[in-house]
Amino acid sequence: MSDTFQIITPVDGSVYAERPLISDAKADAAVATAHAAQAQWQRVPLAERQQILSAAVDYFNEDKASITEELAWTIGRPISQGGGEVGGFTERAQYMIEAAPAALADINPGEKAGFERCIQRVPVGVVFTIAPWNFPYMTAVNTIWPALLSGNAVILKQAKQTAVCSDRIARVLTKAGLPEGVFQAYDMSHATAARIMQAEPVRLVCFTGSVKGGQAVQRAIADGGNFAGSGLELGGKDPAYVRSDADLDVAAAGLADGALFNSGQSCCSIERIYVDRSVYETFLEKLCAEVNALKLGNPMAPDTSLGPVVNTEAAAFVRGQIDDAIKMGARALIDVAEFPADAPGTPYLAPQVLVDVNHDMRVMTEESFGPVVGVMPVDSDEQAIELMNDSEFGLTASVWTKDIERAREIGEQLQTGTVYMNRCDYLDPALAWVGVKNTGRGCSLSVVGFEQLTRAKSFHFKKI
Template sequence: MASSKPVLTTISPITQKPIHTRDELTSDQIPALVEASKAAFAKFKASHDLAARQELVAKALDLLESQADDLARDLTEQMGRPIQYCAGEIKTAVRRGRYMLKVSSDVLKDTPGDEEAGFTRYIRKEALGTILVIFAWNYPYLILVNSLVPALLAGNTLILKPSPQTPTIPETFLHVLEQVGLPKNVVQVAHCGSPDTLATLIATPGINSVTFTGSVAGGLATQQAAAKRVIPVGLELGGNDPAYIRPDVDIKWAAGEIVDGAVFNSGQSCCSIERVYVHQDVYDKFVDAVVEVVNGYKLGDPFSGSSHLGPVISLKSAQNIRAHIEEALRSGAKSLTPDVFKEGEALGETFVRPEILVDVNHSMRVMKEETFGPVIPIQKVTSDEEAISLMNDSDLGLTASIWTRDIATGEKLSESVEAGTVFVNRADYPSPDLAWTGWKNSGRGQTLSKFGFDQFVRLKNFHLKQAPTS
């Protein structure tokens, strides 16, 4: 009897029941997939100049935005975020795409060399070819647009490998692009759950660049798979992002912002606030204010329209989050979470309540590792210097935030923080005009901003000398 095709199954984080299946990419399908992309690249390069590519992207973004409210349900179903927040992700992705569209003409234009009589010199940015985009489930539209839009504008073809948890998102984007006239195979979707198959795809000649968004372990595996090839590998990995509350801050306002930055999307953001340091002069007042804010949150059915938090992505994730919490409690931490989440927790094991932990320290995993859940550990500090030292005591460095009325001091302290982005009085917000980049084990390379095109182009120099006429 012939063996059946391998199938990927998406399990609902809400009900724990299957909701989607997709045929899985197999190793023997990889050559045809890559060859189709290579052939499409040659035709796309010949038929679509930058202006034509810009027109395609602009139309696709308009169409995607018009469907945002209808597409929100898919996001809630596949990753559990409350439905009232999901259209916002799609609309934010469109705004990011439009920013990159706006700067693309300037970014991708030729750069002239110095003037010299008898010579013409310039640098051109040319497409690489086929880009493999491997992206996570937690903000799939936002993560995808970070690579897809600049790579497409630069003239590349793409193979999109989504998380098995959110299989419909690249399919939706591909359908939108095809509706506005994108040629066949310029963008393809490959559903792949096998690490070995993915490693084979990365190692295949014809894949000219890889971008990966996900865990540190996944990023290292991607890097290892590409190790025998000379291709760019962009990595956007985890975060253990700290916040520091200075004594001059408006306590009630800061508490609301910190809770939102820590537990929005059930804390499942690479740049969510994972640990909070509070100056001893305002520590007790701040903790009380955080408890009051959390008391107003609702954990519940993400389709209800009234829940602030839904389930986390999986049983495995819920177990990991609770293990971090339980270890901290055994080590002397104390939970101050108000007793208002029992109804939500009764919906299932993946419905993890927001947890406020005090009496924490850096011997605990909840402070040293990425928990990736709705947990707010709060540690008292005695000075700015102690706060900065603790903020930097991590092997991850994606973002960090400082909360103060004194902007000048906040900016000065930011210079000592080891992170790709440092906010003052804000958190959990990748701005499209700034480079999204990680320090330490949080990654390498960058997306967004004018620098977000760099990993999708190569430089070609033209050096022209006037020949003698006699």
């Protein structure tokens, strides 16, 4: 096995960077360093931890221009949109910094004569975070910042496609004054990553990625026998329901963005839409108008609004889903010829809206992770709920309506982690980010997200 790997840019297929993989010996040393550093870090007052992490956010924001360019080269996100990653990172980090005192406060179970009692939230120890390539900073911050605020040490493994992003996170934390060893970032093979998961000081593994990857994490932890916990955010096939009373202009614009931002490469991208039959045709016209207004092209161009997907294999997978659906009777509403940058055999892939689809088609059941969405008419709320729940995944679902009470009633019947009304594809850091079914387990963001990064420790003192 090679001890290096290359990052191939989807922009033009060239080598963007070459990176070394750490050895097993280096991985063992990293865990030992993190374990020793964590013992000291947890004694640092929370206010000081907050100050360091806040300064790191400020330094991160100073790099906005270079981050935008970096994301264009590594994953193909247009430079016109790359700044959103910085804004999302900042919003989440600042929320967790401010929420930490309440989230980590002692729990007082109430007075009891002759006793002093409390429950403390203490750090679990060393946290191993494995971040994905599609939102390399915004997903990483979900666990790194609250883990450090809680007094843990963190080892980060970024996806190979965005491995360079780990350098920046390490750099701003060091510049802000984080003690050496409390945060470390390395590139490594799957086998070396499993070795870290199985190390005794590692008490939590936070993974964002595929179902297959999540299963591999679970197996590695079980084989190691160290009883480490896991937080897993896995696949998604997020649905939307447009009711007859929806504002169709708002719905079309919101769902086009929710389905196609980042070329549809988001765990919570909208991948299937159900529309009340009475407004179905009108909605389709408005949705297609939004999609046709996009410009597919080189992400470095300022007028590009849709960049390439991450690699040719990803593009071929989505093209295969579309072709299979058409063979089974689906119709494509978007003329690929209107997107001249589209080229089979390359990552440049035109967006597509499919109709006459059903749940026998892969495109309506299998995660796409690309710029395609299927749209089906429905005749009732009940039918929409049944179809939305007909999935192995459950991350988010959105309801487009003016009736907030009905949206709540529908939402209570949906098998999902988050229910939106009149928006989608957005993470509010004050709300728990969680999935059900094959989307995974665990929770990040909000005060609830601190729970998996800490353990309860009870103090039960009898006064003599």
